[in-house]
Amino acid sequence: MGGFDIFKSEFINGQWTTPENVGYPVNTPGDDVFFSISADGLHGYYSTWKPDGIGDRDIFLITFLGDAKEMITQTAYEQSASVLDKSYISTELLPPAEMKGNAMVLLQGTIRDKASNDPLGVVVDIIDNESLQPMASFESNATTGKYMISLPSGKSYGFSIQAEEYPFYSEILEIPPTNSYREITKDIILEKLMVGSKIILNNIFFDFNKSSLRDESIAELNRVVKMMNDVPSLKIQISGHTDNIGSDAYNQNLSEERAHSVVNYLVASGIAADRLKYKGYGESQPIAGNDTDEGRQMNRRTEFEVLDL
Structure with missing residues (x-):
């Protein structure tokens, strides 16, 4: 619709679907960039220029109110007009709709040494036990020992830790399905x-x-x-x-x-x-x-x- 637009793609059966333009009113004739979704899946944030903004590049909040709507397309003339005509964007608040599918779960915790209680910076690997696909590989914070990751609920995960001087740690994480945001805290103690x-x-x-x-x-x-x-x-x-x-x-x-x-x-x-x-x-x-x-x-x-x- 403009310079840079926001697209969406879904990870299904081990492959990403063809990216789709999310359309108006998210995308504008200008550059719409740096889109990210909150851990609870209810909000999105991105940077763009809109007539009701404050400066050249503002951060806007999107609230997802229900099922996906049909994408609104515009001609080049209408796109330009929408930037100038604020009334083109409806301000009516839609009623909340029940979320379909499994929501994201925030997994977080702290990793420490058993003897000293010192925080540890270690490699954490997470795989999907059903598909055997790697879901994430990252390091916990070496100063605080903290880690944090969002995972889809309703799945079984293999959770493992690798660190020098320590035997590796592994565990099965069974995260039951849920249609609302949840947080799971899992603190881990490692012994040399x-x-x-x-x-x-x-x-x-x-x-x-x-x-x-x-x-x-x-x-x-x-x-x-x-x-x-x-x-x-x-x-x-x-x-x-x-x-x-x-x-x-x-x-x-x-x-x-x-x-x-x-x-x-x-x-x-x-x-x-x-x-x-x-x-x-x-x-x-x-x-x-x-x-x-x-x-x-x-x-x-x-x-x-x-x-x-």
Whole structure:
């Protein structure tokens, strides 16, 4: 419509759709630039020149009041006229409409060292567990340890942290769907790598009642490979654990086979076999009660323990 305009594109099935001009009254015959959306998805901000502005480049607030409206197009003459004729822009306040689809969630927190409580600047990686697509990679603030990111709700994410002198941290983030803005605070404490340290590999998954690794496990396994390569003296034991469903003998065998599958992947990725051990513990070392689905899920886990540095 003018020099620079605001366009929109959606990320669907791993690809961006063809950009579409958002049209009038956002875009003008002049340059409309630097558009950004607030974390709650209800407002937008951008810089442009409008007749009701104060100077050459003002920041304007847009409030989204409902479903998308049909784009209004204008001839070059009408575009020029709209800049001069303020009455062309309707000032009628539309009634709010219920938001459709899942809203954004603001994930924030602080990352600190366990012993000193000092803030840490570390690399945070987030992936979509369903599509396996990376969602973000960024560093927490080295002075404050704080991090902040907006994520679509209604998804399962793999959340991991990498930092020198620390074993990597990983966790599954299940963010339920919501149609309103939410904030989630997640503070994280990291403990330096030392003999005896035990780390749960939260993002390793197996097929049901089998020891075969699922594709969703690859990113987590590769983080273990990187850690082993970064610390050549490191030796670890991979341990498998189950819940109490099934016989003791069955669970013992399944846990050992799963731990063995992880070691096989690490060896296939170039890690020397003499740096790795594996062991199955079956249901003998629960970390939660087995009387709930949540507790049993926590008990079905893969861990590694530092044997030597």
